[in-house]
Amino acid sequence: MANQVFLAKPTIELRDAYISFYEEWKESNENMVPWVISKDPSDFEDMLQFLAESEIEEHIPAGWVPSSTYWLVDEEEKVVGAVNIRHGLTEKLLNCGGHIGYGIRPSERRKGYATAILALALQKTEELGIDRVLVCCDKENIGSERTILKNGGVFESEFIEDDGNVVRRFWIQA
Numbered sequence: 001m002a003n004q005v006f007l008a009k010p011t012i013e014l015r016d017a018y019i020s021f022y023e024e025w026k027e028s029n030e031n032m033v034p035w036v037i038s039k040d041p042s043d044f045e046d047m048l049q050f051l052a053e054s055e056i057e058e059h060i061p062a063g064w065v066p067s068s069t070y071w072l073v074d075e076e077e078k079v080v081g082a083v084n085i086r087h088g089l090t091e092k093l094l095n096c097g098g099h100i101g102y103g104i105r106p107s108e109r110r111k112g113y114a115t116a117i118l119a120l121a122l123q124k125t126e127e128l129g130i131d132r133v134l135v136c137c138d139k140e141n142i143g144s145e146r147t148i149l150k151n152g153g154v155f156e157s158e159f160i161e162d163d164g165n166v167v168r169r170f171w172i173q174a
Contacts, residue, residue: 005080005113007070007120010051014071014079015044021071021079021105034084034101036069055087065090068124072104072117080108083121087128095159096167098134099125114147122151122172131174139166148172 008014022041025032032038036054041047051069053059060066065088072081083102086093093099100121104113118135125133135153137144145168153170160166 005072005074005116005120007083007117007124008073010048010069010071012044012048014073014077015041017073017077017079018071019044021082024105024107025103028106030106033103034069034082036067036084037082037103063090065093068128070121070124072113072120080105080113081117083117085121085124085128087130089134094134096136096161096169098136098169099130100133100135110143114144115150118147118151122174126174133172133174135170135172136167137170139168145170 010018019041022037025037036051039047039050054067054069057066065086067084067086069082069084071079072083074080081102081104083100086097086099086101089097089099100118102114102117102121104117122133135148135151136159137148139158148170152172154172156169156171158166158168
């Protein structure tokens with residue numbers, strides 16, 4: 001890994017670094033993972049408020065669970081990844097979403113950042129009192145599966161989504 005990294009709560013101070021992360025991901029035309037990074041940051045303060053309120057039960061839409069979002073930041077304050085930690089599981093999350101969704105910006109992949117972001121996210125789940133963590137990945141995403149296994153993931157099962165996509169489900173004991 002090129003640099004030391006840490007999880008940071010989304011802040012206005014990281015605006016430019018996050019916009020760079022977001023724009024690179026948009027230009028890649030890949031699915032944006034975790035889903036929260038697909039939120040348009042043009043009204044940055046509104047996005048920060050949305051992320052902060054996502055942690056509070058009263059602000060959560062029916063059928064959703066509170067979640068915490070962090071950005072993986074390197075020592076040069078570059079946002080290299082993002083993680084969304086769900087505080088609980090709905091039936092859909094139990095089948096194919098899990099407690100943790102994470103993504104690394106395209107230009108920073110294959111450098112160990114995914115392993116680092118998942119390890120750091122697992123520390124956050126422990127702080128939240130989640131002692132058994134579900135992490136999922138698409139079957140063809142071998143890199144993500146390796147990352148989950150490196151962090152102690154134990155394969156449980158596969159779930160086939162309505163569109164035929166196969167999701168592999170792993171549990172990690174905190």
